Amino acid sequence: MSLHGVIAAFADPDALTQAARTMRDKGYRHMDAFSPFEVRGLAEILGMPRTRLPWAVLAGGIAGGLLVYALILYSVEIDYPVNVGGRPLHSWPPFMVIAFEAAILGAALAGFVGMLRANGLPQYYHPVFNAKTFTYAQGGKFYLLVEATDPKYRKGITRRQLTRLGAQTVEDVEA
Numbered sequence: 001m002s003l004h005g006v007i008a009a010f011a012d013p014d015a016l017t018q019a020a021r022t023m024r025d026k027g028y029r030h031m032d033a034f035s036p037f038e039v040r041g042l043a044e045i046l047g048m049p050r051t052r053l054p055w056a057v058l059a060g061g062i063a064g065g066l067l068v069y070a071l072i073l074y075s076v077e078i079d080y081p082v083n084v085g086g087r088p089l090h091s092w093p094p095f096m097v098i099a100f101e102a103a104i105l106g107a108a109l110a111g112f113v114g115m116l117r118a119n120g121l122p123q124y125y126h127p128v129f130n131a132k133t134f135t136y137a138q139g140g141k142f143y144l145l146v147e148a149t150d151p152k153y154r155k156g157i158t159r160r161q162l163t164r165l166g167a168q169t170v171e172d173v174e175a
Contacts, residue, residue: 002128004175005147006028006158007091007134008167013039016142020045023146026161030150034128034143056114057107064106069099133169145173 010016017039023031024045033042040072073093081089116122128134128145144167146158155172162170 002174003148004130005145005149005153005175006037006155006162007128007131007143007145007171008162008165009039009133009169010142010144010167013042013142015166016144017042019144019153019162019167022165023144023161027152028146028150028158030147030153032036032128032145032147034134034145036140036142038144051118053111053114053118057111060114061103061107061108064109065099065103067078067106068102069095072098090127130174131169141168 008019010019013035016033016035020031020042023121024047025097029047031046033039033046035042073090076095077089122147128143133141144162146153146162148155152158159170
């Protein structure tokens, strides 16, 4: 089997953050971290790009609102025009309520689909699941994965560096 990388378990988020920062300073770029909760600043240390999800949510909201408003205009002015009490066919104030609700729905759907896509979900398998220490039973640990595709990766050297940084366990991850 081929090697995906090496994973190290740390006891607390500060140790994980410090280890990730040190490994980044040593030139490692292909790393990932796993934590039971968000660790502030870790994404920047790992070099993860900023998310474009807010723009997707905005686009979904605008698209949802415009689509429903266009549907209302079509149905009221072209498909089935009804003159009620001499009012104009395009009476925008009541249409805005429905368009606003559709904009919220469009934004929520875009956010949901965008989040799934950004996280690569659904992902039923990841090589890190092959690591014995990376189990739910171990709970409460903070993991740093250094991938074998990293140009600086050397199996023995990387393992020793992670051990020196205070890792409780260091294990190879098979692909």
